[in-house]
Amino acid sequence: MKLKYLGTAAAEGYPAIFCQCENCKKALKEKGKNIRSRSQAIIDDRLLIDFPCDTYYHCLINGIDLCDIHHCLITHVHKDHLYPVEFLNLNGFSHPSPDYKLNLYGSEDVEKILADLPAGVYNHLNFVKINPFEPFKIEKYTVTALPAYHATDNPYIYSVSDGEKTLLYAHDTDIFPEKTWEYITDNKMHFDLVSMDCTEGAYEDLSYRGHMCLGRNITCRQRLADGKNIDENTKTVLNHFSHNGLYANYSDFAPIAAENGFETSFDGMEITI
Numbered sequence: 001m002k003l004k005y006l007g008t009a010a011a012e013g014y015p016a017i018f019c020q021c022e023n024c025k026k027a028l029k030e031k032g033k034n035i036r037s038r039s040q041a042i043i044d045d046r047l048l049i050d051f052p053c054d055t056y057y058h059c060l061i062n063g064i065d066l067c068d069i070h071h072c073l074i075t076h077v078h079k080d081h082l083y084p085v086e087f088l089n090l091n092g093f094s095h096p097s098p099d100y101k102l103n104l105y106g107s108e109d110v111e112k113i114l115a116d117l118p119a120g121v122y123n124h125l126n127f128v129k130i131n132p133f134e135p136f137k138i139e140k141y142t143v144t145a146l147p148a149y150h151a152t153d154n155p156y157i158y159s160v161s162d163g164e165k166t167l168l169y170a171h172d173t174d175i176f177p178e179k180t181w182e183y184i185t186d187n188k189m190h191f192d193l194v195s196m197d198c199t200e201g202a203y204e205d206l207s208y209r210g211h212m213c214l215g216r217n218i219t220c221r222q223r224l225a226d227g228k229n230i231d232e233n234t235k236t237v238l239n240h241f242s243h244n245g246l247y248a249n250y251s252d253f254a255p256i257a258a259e260n261g262f263e264t265s266f267d268g269m270e271i272t273i
Ligand SMILES: [Zn+2]
Pocket: 009, 010, 011, 039, 078, 080, 081, 172, 240
């Protein structure tokens, strides 16, 4: 199974729009992996995760034809993960094949947002409401939504398994809520790849709950290891970076992450498990 990161930034992008903070100025100057668009990923070139405003740009630079994509998991309704305005193009302005459908999977929060779209978009859009802790199938994949610890009503992280390997896409979230830990433990879940929220960079801890930083990533990884939910072969990748984080530029953060046993995402990064 292959996970490709199409975008790896938090809501404002990196460098952030309208920002002249030191991290942004440095990222703009150094370019390369320091430039991050809004978070989105794709599994095996066919299963999308999230639909941010940078989706169009991701398709252009990665050669993705959205008409070949039929499934998209939505983690939560923040605009850097779900940008419904783009679906208005399905209301007669764009011309997919008549039988084209994009299935969007998400919580009731997503359903509420999509309810504002005009009826015409549903010729090509299909919403599938997902309940947490109820595994479901998308083609060969078994997907399980687990509650995230984040600032929306019903945010999810996703476990995706192809029958051989399993990944956990944990964005956006703090160290997981207890009910999620219980499910992971009770079901003896084992992950070959964990993509973990690191919005705030190298901080040891934060003054708020809802995202993670390196210190919380270490705590979260330890709990997964203690529960035997990961092992020494599991890849742990930190992702979803904000310019407001500490040492958050790729060039500053990647060596710090590596010292602590983590890989650092960048736009276009591919991980095969
Ligand atoms: Zn986000």
